[in-house]
Amino acid sequence: MPAPNAIAFEKLSKIIGTPRAPLLLDVRSDEDYSTHPYLLPGAVRADDRAMANVAALAPAAAITICRAGHRRSQGAAAILRAEGVGAEYLDGGFDAWRAAGLPLIDPARLPPRDAQGRTVWVTRARPKVDRIACPWLIRRFVDPRAIILFVAPAEVVGVAERYNGAAFDVENVFWSHRDELCTFDVMLAELGLSLPALDVLARIVRGADTARLDLAPEAAGLLAASLGLSRMFSDDLEQLEAGMLLYDAFYRWARDAQDERHNWPTNKPRTD
Known part of the structure; x- marks a missing residue:
């Protein structure tokens, strides 16, 4: 004990x-x-x-x-x-x-930390699915204080180099799509984050992000919520904060509530 x-x-x-x-x-x-x-x-x-x-x-x-x-x-x-x-x-x-075989992160995979001890990650502005899912993963499982920078697509790599950050979800960088995998999948694999709930979430993210809604029944719901958030917020960081709660909910469902069902109550009162 x-x-x-x-x-x-x-x-x-x-x-x-x-x-x-x-x-x-x-x-x-x-x-x-x-x-x-x-x-x-x-x-x-x-x-x-x-x-x-x-x-x-x-x-x-x-x-x-x-x-x-x-x-x-x-x-x-x-x-x-x-x-x-x-x-x-x-x-x-x-x-x-x-x-116990629980997940461990290899710090060598991460960008260097800034003077305040934070990692910096840079991606394209106006996120939808992958560019909210990946920051959620980073802040929940890698670096809770991570700085996420949203910039014009043409400037992602240059900004990442300028501020010792890691570019993600753009072409020709390490943290990006590979074959049929989206960036969220790649981050899980490269960081060694093998957890059943994250594996379930990865299928949902992949389906929503790559127009393969057949991969998981929940993918269509995630896509709809993501597109809705993108229209509710003009500020990318405000959208990210709202999206964090969305992914928190999907993660907890994947971890704790997949077997739970909800329906209209059927216990009608007796009439005899």
């Missing part, structure tokens, strides 16, 4: 990818990190003796992660609590998460 202020990997795996996910801080030593240079989805590297700097960012909640859940993560969580941050540590640490 986890100690007080500890969180089990089973519980954390249910929180990651949702809007209420806490800040994840990987406080492993450089030696431990070099042995397995991967991060939990959404986690960032941090110095366990510099938690006051983290607290200054005013996160509502945080979870610290060291190799096995001992002094580094427990101490860092305690310091954060002393600074007024609701903090827990991952019981069993990185090793327990890895042993």
